[in-house]
Structures are given as C-alpha cells and as structure tokens.
Amino acid sequence: MPDDCRNIYxxxxxxxxxxxxxAAERLGISVExxxxxxxxxxxxxxxxxxLMVILYNAQHLAFQHLRETNALYSSVVPEVRPRSVLEASAKLTNRIFLFAESHADRRLLRxxxxxxxxxxxxxxxNAIMEDLQEIVEAALELRCARESS
Known part of the structure; x- marks a missing residue:
C-alpha cells in the first residue's frame, strides 16, 4: 500500500x-x-x-481499503474522504445545484x-461525466458521514 494510506487501519x-x-481481541486476530x-x-x-469497519464505526475504511487493494474498484469508484455530516451535506447539495444550474442534465440528454x-x-x-462523478463522490461521503454520526 502507498505510504500515505497504509495507516488507515x-x-x-x-x-x-x-x-x-x-481491537485484535474483538476482531478475532492476533496483535501481531x-x-x-x-x-x-x-x-x-x-x-x-x-469487521474493522463495524468495530471502528468507520465505513470510509472499506472504501479506502478497496481503492488501495483493488484496481478495478479504484478505477470506477471515486475516493471517499471522511467528512462531517454538515460538510458532506453541503458538498453534495452544492454539486447538485451546480449541475442543475449549468443545465448539464439537458445537455446530456441532447x-x-x-x-x-x-x-x-x-x-x-466527458465534462458532464466528471460533474456526475463529483456528485457520486459527495453522495458516498455523505453516506459515510451519516453512518458514523
């Protein structure tokens, strides 16, 4: 795993x-x-x-682990950063409003x-797809924030 992510656990x-x-006892693994x-x-x-995700109440750990260990997953699913519910809600709402205000939905249909x-x-x-990817990322971050609050 890359140095910047290996300590997520x-x-x-x-x-x-x-x-x-x-933690090791509750996870049923050795301390080693x-x-x-x-x-x-x-x-x-x-x-x-x-089990770590459940024990630590950290769903973002699952996303990070899969991004780091599965090339297909990391190429499809955006990075999910831990955020507060307020921050994640604001990010998602802002991305949706920007998408709607730019009429990207109508351009996509056209x-x-x-x-x-x-x-x-x-x-x-491609630009519209990038905007949609940002919305998906924000929705996943809100899901993680909701479940850890």
Missing amino acids: KTCRKAAGLTQEA SLRAYETGQRVPPNEVVE ITEDNVIDASERAEF
Whole structure:
C-alpha cells in the first residue's frame, strides 16, 4: 500500500479509542497480525476489514481499503474522504445545484438522444461525466458521514 494510506487501519482504530490489544481481541486476530496491517507489512483480508469497519464505526475504511487493494474498484469508484455530516451535506447539495444550474442534465440528454456520442460532443460529454462523478463522490461521503454520526 502507498505510504500515505497504509495507516488507515491504525488511524481508524485510534479514532475508535481502541488499543491494538483490545481491537485484535474483538476482531478475532492476533496483535501481531493487526500490527502488520497497521504498518503496511501485510494487507488485511476483506473479511477482517469488514469487521474493522463495524468495530471502528468507520465505513470510509472499506472504501479506502478497496481503492488501495483493488484496481478495478479504484478505477470506477471515486475516493471517499471522511467528512462531517454538515460538510458532506453541503458538498453534495452544492454539486447538485451546480449541475442543475449549468443545465448539464439537458445537455446530456441532447448529446445522448441519438445514442451516439460523436467527436464534436465528446469533450462536453466527458465534462458532464466528471460533474456526475463529483456528485457520486459527495453522495458516498455523505453516506459515510451519516453512518458514523
């Protein structure tokens, strides 16, 4: 795992107020295994991460783990950063309003109504898809914020 993300397991455990010993016991794994996951020596299996998500009450951990360990997932699902409910709600609402105010929905329908995206439409279509990706990212962040509040 990249250096900037390998401690996500440790960060979430500490945020939950658990020691390595307490977390390992509740997860049903050895302290040595947990230490190896938290230092990046080993990647935890999905089943252990699923238990961490529940124990640590940190759904964003699942998104981060999958982005770091699954190339297909990371190419399809945007990065989900932990945010407060207020911050995530504001971000999602702002992205939706910007999308609507720019009439991107109408432009998307105009581009796709003939079921062909030709070369002259490709740049605009790609820009609309980027806007939609930002909305999806914001919605996922709100989901994580809601479940950890």
